[in-house]
Amino acid sequence: MxxxxxxxxxxxxxxxxxxxxxxxVIAIVTxxxxxxxxxxxxxxxxxxxxxxxxxxxxxxxxGEFIESNLGSAVEADGSVTVRIVAQQYSFTPQCLLxxxxxxxxxxxxxxxxxxxxxxxxxxxxxxxxxxxxxxxxTTFNKPGDHLMPCHEYCGVGHQGMWAHVxxxxxxxxxxxxxxLPANSRRLSCVK
Numbered sequence: 001m002x003x004x005x006x007x008x009x010x011x012x013x014x015x016x017x018x019x020x021x022x023x024x025v026i027a028i029v030t031x032x033x034x035x036x037x038x039x040x041x042x043x044x045x046x047x048x049x050x051x052x053x054x055x056x057x058x059x060x061x062x063g064e065f066i067e068s069n070l071g072s073a074v075e076a077d078g079s080v081t082v083r084i085v086a087q088q089y090s091f092t093p094q095c096l097l098x099x100x101x102x103x104x105x106x107x108x109x110x111x112x113x114x115x116x117x118x119x120x121x122x123x124x125x126x127x128x129x130x131x132x133x134x135x136x137x138t139t140f141n142k143p144g145d146h147l148m149p150c151h152e153y154c155g156v157g158h159q160g161m162w163a164h165v166x167x168x169x170x171x172x173x174x175x176x177x178x179x180l181p182a183n184s185r186r187l188s189c190v191k
Contacts, residue, residue, distance in 0.1 A: 065109060112154075
């Protein structure tokens with residue numbers, strides 16, 4: 001016949017195992033709290049390097065986001081930069097013209113409240129905050145039309161805040177860009 005260990009011995013074993021697991025849980029929680037504290041202090045002392053700021057109250061007066069500089073512009077390396085300003089309840093420009101098969105950099109900001117920036121059927125989805133410039137890069141593979149609604153509630157006119165992105169053939173886009181006057185960098189969907 002098998003004999004069972006005395007009850008006190010199994011109680012001691014269970015208590016020892018429970019203490020070990022409690023120590024493991026305490027160690028994991030301690031490491032996680034230390035990581036949160038370290039990350040918070042590190043970001044407070046050294047914010048991410050790509051954070052760009054802008055003064056929302058002077059967007060339309062001077063700097064990168066003046067009206068004549070909004071829209072699509074061909075850069076020296078052949079890429080395209082698109083500058084956009086969101087404000088209650090519209091995007092400026094209302095229609096963006098971009099080429100297919102070309103690296104495109106979107107630079108966008110808000111002049112008043114937080115807005116959403118989404119281009120349908122793409123992976124572009126961001127928030128535009130007043131005082132900050134959001135930058136993201138993409139390439140459209142083929143010509144087509146995309147809607148660009150604001151997806152962050154920005155006030156009573158939010159439901160009507162949307163724009164349009166028209167992707168056209170690269171050669172047609174470059175031909176249109178070459179035909180612009182020297183003092184104009186803006187391409188428009190309107191012919």
